[in-house]
Amino acid sequence: SGIRELDARVSVCRACPRLVDWRETVATQGRRAAFADQPYWGRPGPSFGDPEAAVLVVGLAPAANGTNRTGRMFTGDRSGDWLYAALHRAGFANQPTSVAAGDGLELTGLRIVAAVRCAPPANRPTTQERLTCAHWLDRDLELAEPHLRSMLALGSIAWDAALGSARRRGWDVPRPKPRFGHGAEALLTTAAGRPVRLVGSYHVSQQNTFTGKLTEAMLDDVLARL
Ligand code: DU
Ligand code: SF4
Incomplete structure (x- = not known):
């Protein structure tokens, strides 16, 4: 399918020199002791979930020891623990945890994508890297x-990446x-005239969940609106 081809192509992208270097350096020399x-x-993170999804979750970028380790969106880090538990409560995921490929996790009606597909140093991609990666999100939207x-x-x-892709798609x-x-x-409208609702949520990163800036109830509330 188109999605399989897209995921295969994004997985070998090397367009951003700084991020290629970082993702491979972490993978070879910067591993967490526990792993x-x-x-x-050590490569870009392809999208994950239901290919026929009515809902897309747009993340920021892979974590160096999360997706960059496991190869699956939000898998193997604390952000993912939060997100998948909520997706399970909302009925989108068949289990509350996401450990690694082969753990049986399946999403129904929902697919996870990201603004940037390679782990950035300090979790902060540059403007140039965001612009360079945007065409992959454009294709996911398409x-x-x-x-x-x-x-x-x-x-x-x-949020900005989703709006940018929507504009470039002619929405x-x-x-x-x-x-x-x-x-x-x-409220966005696709070029074919279909309404698409964009909802914002604070990111599920530890700096939001540990501090209580984002609570489980707040995340459940936005998921319920999708
Ligand atoms: O091989 P595949 O059916 O394309 O599935 C790959 C991978 O995607 C599977 O391990 C779970 C996930 N997935 C999903 O979460 N929801 C679906 O509806 C289909 C596949
Ligand atoms: Fe390619 Fe995106 Fe990774 Fe840059 S961040 S190398 S565009 S996949």
Whole structure:
């Protein structure tokens, strides 16, 4: 299918020199001691979930010892623990944990993508890296369009990336540009005239979940609106 081809192509992308270097350096020399005996993926993270999804979750970028280790979106880190537990409560995931490929996890009705597909140093991609990676998200939106109803953007970078892809796809996007916030919503319209609701959420990163800036109830609330 188109999605399989897309995932295969993104998995070998080397367009951003700094991120190629970082993802491979972490994979070969920067492993967490707890994972020292594991092979690291060390490549871009392809999208994961239901190919016919009505909902897309847009993340920021892989974690160096999470997706960059396991090769699956939000898999093997604390952000993922939070996200998959919530997706399970909301009925999108068949189990509350995401450990590694082969653990039996399946998503139904939902697919996870990201603004940037390689782990960035300090979890912070540059503007140039965000622009360089955007075409992969454009293609994910294109493939999702026929069945898409809503998108959840985790954080402002994902929000901006989703709006950027929507514009480049020729969708109708409100002006002035809708502002990101937890619980923010924007109604987009695809070129084919289909309405797509964009919902914003604070990212599930530890700095939000540990501090209580994002609670389980807040995440459940935005997932319920998709
Ligand atoms: O080989 P495949 O059926 O394309 O599935 C690959 C991978 O994607 C599978 O391990 C789970 C996930 N997945 C899913 O989460 N939801 C679906 O509806 C189909 C596949
Ligand atoms: Fe390619 Fe995106 Fe990774 Fe850059 S961040 S190398 S564009 S997959």
